[in-house]
Amino acid sequence: MDLPEARARFQQLRAADGSVAAAELDDIWAVLPTARPEEILGEWxxxxxxxxxxxxxxxxxxxxxxKTFASVHDAKPLICRDAEGALYSNRELGQGEASLWTVEFRGEATATMVYDGRPVLDHFKWVDDTTLMGIMNAKGVPAEGPYYYFFLERAPQPSGEGARAGAGS
Structure with a gap:
């Protein structure tokens, strides 16, 4: 699978109803470009x-x-909505917040969110300029998983700020 095929398949799986095979997501992950912590700052x-x-x-x-990445040392992994619809950082569910690091996962160094209060790591790779694929890894999870697979889309920014230059190449 090459990068254009991986991007197309990612979008198909994201739009599909029902379950997705983790192995298919792993195939997509394998060809996506890695991310650097400072590239993913912002709201997602x-x-x-x-x-x-x-x-x-x-x-x-x-x-x-x-998720909101205000800086590499100020990451909010669980932005939720309250009863009135307002966004807040759910520190209780996350047992704190997080920070961003470059961590090797599956032989590649990529942007990774390290939770403050849990032995959990969220690894990120670029799908395109405004979309990240994530794999949640945790202490005690074997190398073959099971992992939790998710995606992030960059939230709308005033005046078009925030897109990563070069991720589309």
Whole structure:
């Protein structure tokens, strides 16, 4: 699979109803370009792939909106909506917040969010200029998974700021 095929397949799977095979997501992940922590700063709207992982549906129940990376040392992994619809950082669910690091995962160094209060890592790679694919990894998870697969879309920015230059190449 080459990069254009991976991008097209990612969009198909994202739009599909029902479950997605983790192996197919792994094939896509393998060809996507890595990200650097400073490239992904900003606000992101999230969604998940239903692979049958135990976390599937949990974030929806918490009214998860996405993630905010204010700086490499100030990452908010669980931006949720309250009863009135306002966004807030759900520190209780996340047991704190997080920071961004470059961490090797599957032989590649890529942007990774390290949770403050949980032994959890979210690894990120670029799908295109405004979309990230994420894989959640945690202490005790074997090398073959199961992993939690999700995606982030850059939230609308005033005056078009925030798109990563070069991710589309």
């Amino acid at each position: 709207k999230g969604g998940e792939f239903d692979t049958g992982h135990p976390l599937n549906g949990v974030l929806t129940q918490a009214d998860w909106y996405g």
